[in-house]
Amino acid sequence: MKPEDIIKPENKVYSRPRLLNDVNTHYCPGCSHGVVHKLVAELLEEMGVEDKAIGIAPVGCAVFAYNYIDIDWIEAAHGRAPALATAASRLNPECLVFTYQGDGDLAAIGTAETIHAANRGENITIIFINNGIYGMTGGQMAPTTLLGMKTATTPYGRNSELNGYPLAITDLLARLDGTCYVTRQAVHTPAAVRKTKAAIKKAFTNSLEKRGTSIVEIVSTCNSGWKLTPAQSNQWMVEHMFEKYPLGDLKNVEHKA
Amino acid sequence: MKGNEAIAHAAIRYGADGYFGYPITPQSEVLETLAELKPWETTGMVVLQAESEVAAINMVYGGAATGKAVMTSSSSPGVSLKQEGISYLAASELPALIVNVMRGGPGLGTIQPSQADYFQATKGGGHGDYHLIVLSPATVQEMTDFVALGFDLSFKYRTPAMILADGIVGQMMEKVVLPPQRPRRTEAEIREQCPWAVTGRGSRAHGNVVTSLELDSAKMEENNLRFQQTYRTIEENEVRFQEYFTDDAEYLIVAFGSVARICLKAIEEARAKGVKIGLLRPITLWPFPKAEVRRLAEQVKGILTVELNAGQMIEDVRLAAGEAAPVAHFGRMGGIVPNPGEVLEALKENFSVNI
Amino acid sequence: MAKVYGAVTVDSKRCKGCDLCVVACPCDVLKLQPKDVNDRGYHYAFPENPDACIGCAACATVCPDACIEVYRVRE
Numbered sequence: 102m103k104p105e106d107i108i109k110p111e112n113k114v115y116s117r118p119r120l121l122n123d124v125n126t127h128y129c130p131g132c133s134h135g136v137v138h139k140l141v142a143e144l145l146e147e148m149g150v151e152d153k154a155i156g157i158a159p160v161g162c163a164v165f166a167y168n169y170i171d172i173d174w175i176e177a178a179h180g181r182a183p184a185l186a187t188a189a190s191r192l193n194p195e196c197l198v199f200t201y202q203g204d205g206d207l208a209a210i211g212t213a214e215t216i217h218a219a220n221r222g223e224n225i226t227i228i229f230i231n232n233g234i235y236g237m238t239g240g241q242m243a244p245t246t247l248l249g250m251k252t253a254t255t256p257y258g259r260n261s262e263l264n265g266y267p268l269a270i271t272d273l274l275a276r277l278d279g280t281c282y283v284t285r286q287a288v289h290t291p292a293a294v295r296k297t298k299a300a301i302k303k304a305f306t307n308s309l310e311k312r313g314t315s316i317v318e319i320v321s322t323c324n325s326g327w328k329l330t331p332a333q334s335n336q337w338m339v340e341h342m343f344e345k346y347p348l349g350d351l352k353n354v355e356h357k358a
Numbered sequence: 359m360k361g362n363e364a365i366a367h368a369a370i371r372y373g374a375d376g377y378f379g380y381p382i383t384p385q386s387e388v389l390e391t392l393a394e395l396k397p398w399e400t401t402g403m404v405v406l407q408a409e410s411e412v413a414a415i416n417m418v419y420g421g422a423a424t425g426k427a428v429m430t431s432s433s434s435p436g437v438s439l440k441q442e443g444i445s446y447l448a449a450s451e452l453p454a455l456i457v458n459v460m461r462g463g464p465g466l467g468t469i470q471p472s473q474a475d476y477f478q479a480t481k482g483g484g485h486g487d488y489h490l491i492v493l494s495p496a497t498v499q500e501m502t503d504f505v506a507l508g509f510d511l512s513f514k515y516r517t518p519a520m521i522l523a524d525g526i527v528g529q530m531m532e533k534v535v536l537p538p539q540r541p542r543r544t545e546a547e548i549r550e551q552c553p554w555a556v557t558g559r560g561s562r563a564h565g566n567v568v569t570s571l572e573l574d575s576a577k578m579e580e581n582n583l584r585f586q587q588t589y590r591t592i593e594e595n596e597v598r599f600q601e602y603f604t605d606d607a608e609y610l611i612v613a614f615g616s617v618a619r620i621c622l623k624a625i626e627e628a629r630a631k632g633v634k635i636g637l638l639r640p641i642t643l644w645p646f647p648k649a650e651v652r653r654l655a656e657q658v659k660g661i662l663t664v665e666l667n668a669g670q671m672i673e674d675v676r677l678a679a680g681e682a683a684p685v686a687h688f689g690r691m692g693g694i695v696p697n698p699g700e701v702l703e704a705l706k707e708n709f710s711v712n713i
Numbered sequence: 714m715a716k717v718y719g720a721v722t723v724d725s726k727r728c729k730g731c732d733l734c735v736v737a738c739p740c741d742v743l744k745l746q747p748k749d750v751n752d753r754g755y756h757y758a759f760p761e762n763p764d765a766c767i768g769c770a771a772c773a774t775v776c777p778d779a780c781i782e783v784y785r786v787r788e
Contacts, residue, residue: 104763107720107784115770115783117724126778130755131731135777153558157420158569167567173556175423176569177416178446184413185420189556191404192376192426196558214416217409291737291771331731 118142120151120171127165131331133321134163134230136288140298141201141228142170144305154197155189157182161203162236180211183218186225190308197309199226205235208244208270215270222279222313222357226304229271229316231346232323240326244268247345252326267345271318275351278358281313283351287320287343289335313357320346361501361528364536365431365457365521366391368505369403373540374455375426376404378417380436383469384525385459388431401542411436415443415456422452422518423568425548425555427509431457433525434475435466437483444518445484448585449570451554453512455505456490457521459528462666462693470693471525473615476670479522480644487582489589491519491596492643494614498532500641506537511596513551515588522643524666526616526695589645598641599650603629607636609709610654610683611701612675613664614640621664624698628705633713635705643671648678655682660709664701665689684709715787719768721760724780728757734772734781740765743772 120142128134145151151172158166160179167174177185182200190198207215207229218225234252235241241254245267249258259267275283282304286297297319304315320342322334329337359367365388369377379389389407397403404421408414414430421428432440437458447454458479462472479492491511493504501523508519549557556566572578602622604610613621618639625635638654640647651674655661661683663672669687676685688704690696705711721742723734728751735743735758744761751757758781760766768785 102718102786102788104720104760104766107718107768107786108722109784112720112784112786113782114768114785115773115781117779117782121779125727125753128777130729130777131733132777135779136775139777139779152560155424155556155558164571167565167569170565171559172565173559174565174567174569175420175556176450176567176571178419178442181412181416181419181443184408184416185423187406187413188376188378188404188417188419188421188428189424191406192421192428193424193557213409214413217413288775291769291774294774331733332736335733335736 118146120146122169122171124168126169128162129325131322131324131334133232133288133319136294137228137230137319138166138169140294140301144298144302145172148302148305150197150305150309153195155193157186157189157198157200159200159202159206161206163201163203163230164237166201180206181214182206182211183214183223183225183227187218187221187223190223190225197305199228199305199308201228202230204231204233204243204245208268212270216273216277219274219314219316220277220279224308224311225314226308227314227316228301229318230321231318232321232326233342234323234326236323236326247341269346271316271351274316279314280316280352281354281357282307282315285318285320285346285348285351287338287348289338312355320348359498359534360387360531361498361523362387362459363391364498364502364534365505366395367536368502369429370395370397370401371537371539372506372509373401373427373542374403374429374509375542376421376428377430378406378408378414378421378428379430380408380411380414380432382433382436384461384528385431385433385457388457403542411439412442415440418454419443419446419452422447422454423450423556425552425557429455429457431459433459433461434463434472437475437478441484444490445486445488446570447518448488448490449486450568451516452518452568453509453516454518455508455512455521456518457523459523459525461525462691468693471666471695472693473524473617473666474670474691475522476643476665476667479520480646488585489644491515491517491592493519493521494641494643495521495523495527496615496618496639498527498530499534501527502534502536515592517588524615530616593645596642597645597647599647600639600641602637604636604638604654606634607657608634608659609705609711610636610638610658610661611664612638612640612651612661612671614643614671617664617666620696620698621701624701627698628702628713631713633711646674646678651675651678652680652682655679658683661685662705662708663687664696666695667691717767718786718788719766720763720784721766721772722782723758725751725757725759727778727780728755729778730755730757731777733775733777734758737771737775739769739771740767742766
């Protein structure tokens with residue numbers, strides 16, 4: 102069969118989600134954010150919850166998430182997304198409230214807000230992009246930067262004496278009584294993307310059913326910050342990031358304690 | 359009841375949707391009273407003790423963005439921490455009510471009363487060009503009434519409002535008349551009255567976005583010009599003040615909050631001895647009653663500002679009075695509250711008044 | 714056994730030439746334009762070997778810019 106015989110509306114098996122606005126994202130080529138945005142848009146559509154979804158955008162590369170997915174959004178101050186989500190969710194219990202945060206936002210400047218929202222068991226989903234670096238500000242050290250990893254503020258590599266250790270904050274969150282689902286995923290292969298989609302779907306479902314706080318960490322690449330090509334970045338992530346941040350469920354219970 | 363308790367009762371009766379706070383002396387009774395009254399079982403109001411002042415004000419930001427009537431309360435060091443969220447509220451044009459029951463600073467300072475946050479409250483406080491509508495209560499009744507007034511003004515102009523109380527009026531006990539219970543607004547009313555609110559898209563064609571970010575300089579300047587336009591409108595329409603014995607006054611005291619009550623005692627004593635002193639009590643510290651100060655400056659021989667600080671409101675009084683009358687300051691700091699005798703002494707010293 | 718025919722379209726204006734679809738494709742269908750660039754200067758992806766496509770959507774799944782659509786026919 103020739104492509105023109107196959108390319109017909111009735112044969113379409115994969116298309117751009119309707120909720121993604123018709124704009125080009127500001128993300129660098131190959132950035133993991135794009136894949137995760139797409140999954141969020143697909144799920145909100147498929148679950149039929151776009152009309153009651155409230156997204157909380159972070160400060161960091163995903164600051165403009167509200168330009169890309171056509172739902173209601175609030176843009177938070179740096180690190181404060183879980184505090185906003187707490188109020189938005191408690192005051193609008195019928196809504197699906199989720200935050201979308203990077204590692205600096207969630208695990209450095211917003212550590213307190215993250216831990217306490219999860220510890221209260223707020224019925225929200227936290228989507229956590231961990232690429233081990235500050236992308237937006239030009240590649241500085243993040244709390245999750247690996248030991249030895251070179252960044253703009255650790256030009257000789259992260260040194261534990263000087264900079265402390267990489268923070269696996271999701272491990273901490275899994276130990277809190279308020280969380281019901283804590284998982285660590287990635288989007289480097291088609292299979293990984295599908296697993297991440299299933300994880301976010303589970304998290305959204307938990308939030309809608311008021312089971313407690315769900316956290317989906319997505320170990321991601323920042324090829325600009327890492328100074329590699331997108332494909333090399335995926336390789337580097339598999340070889341280096343997964344050792345400190347192994348994929349899989351860290352907690353999966355019916356309901357918060 | 360105490361001023362702080364009155365705030366809690368008034369918030370529930372206003373039909374407020376949420377309170378988010380963190381304990382700090384001398385205002386912890388606001389959160390404690392709300393916790394005791396359990397409004398979540400009656401009106402459905404959410405009451406939450408946050409993990410920090412920063413989280414509390416950002417909860418207010420998140421709640422306000424959904425069109426709800428939300429508030430927080432704190433005292434000076436806590437309000438410093440809240441400045442981030444207050445700037446975001448102003449920049450995102452969101453209504454909210456913030457209560458500051460001031461204590462002495464700087465730093466951790468003292469838990470005793472103060473008015474040293476006048477600059478912070480009236481000049482913006484956080485980063486960027488913005489103002490809050492600042493209400494100054496002098497009585498427990500005003501603590502009660504200004505909750506509704508603050509919320510109403512805040513929703514009318516889509517800008518945060520602050521009740522700037524001192525520790526005296528927060529802790530003082532007086533009789534109050536509480537307003538009748540109002541119902542909380544329904545979801546439909548919020549969608550209709552606040553079309554900008556983030557409520558979930560519902561039947562709207564596109565999502566609403568509440569943000570303070572705008573990287574296009576021309577658009578950001580436009581935003582700022584719009585904020586300034588709102589502030590000019592507020593200055594035109596919302597100046598509030600109270601005057602005592604100003605008709606025939608030869609000298610004027612300008613004081614706000616509970617200090618105005620001390621000054622009134624001093625004025626009564628002076629008048630008993632035939633010295634004609636008047637009192638101007640600004641109720642809105644921003645917008646400041648500039649025109650009234652100017653009018654009175656033309657009439658009197660001298661103006662004394664009395665404040666629980668090193669001289670903050672005096673700058674606004676001097677700007678308004680211009681060359682029309684000399685302006686002096688008398689203040690106590692560190693949590694010390696002056697008595698009427700000290701106020702008269704200050705008048706004597708500054709203006710050679712024979713009292 | 715049913716034979717599966719696939720086809721992909723790439724929105725060349727939106728594509729940033731990140732190459733992830735090329736790596737993900739199990740059938741070596743896609744390639745980046747060696748010389749041509751789109752109006753933002755990217756060497757966009759295109760189906761160089763369209764007949765090999767099985768419509769598995771691996772390329773579209775990993776595409777960060779949602780610029781690939783996939784079609785599939787079983788015979």
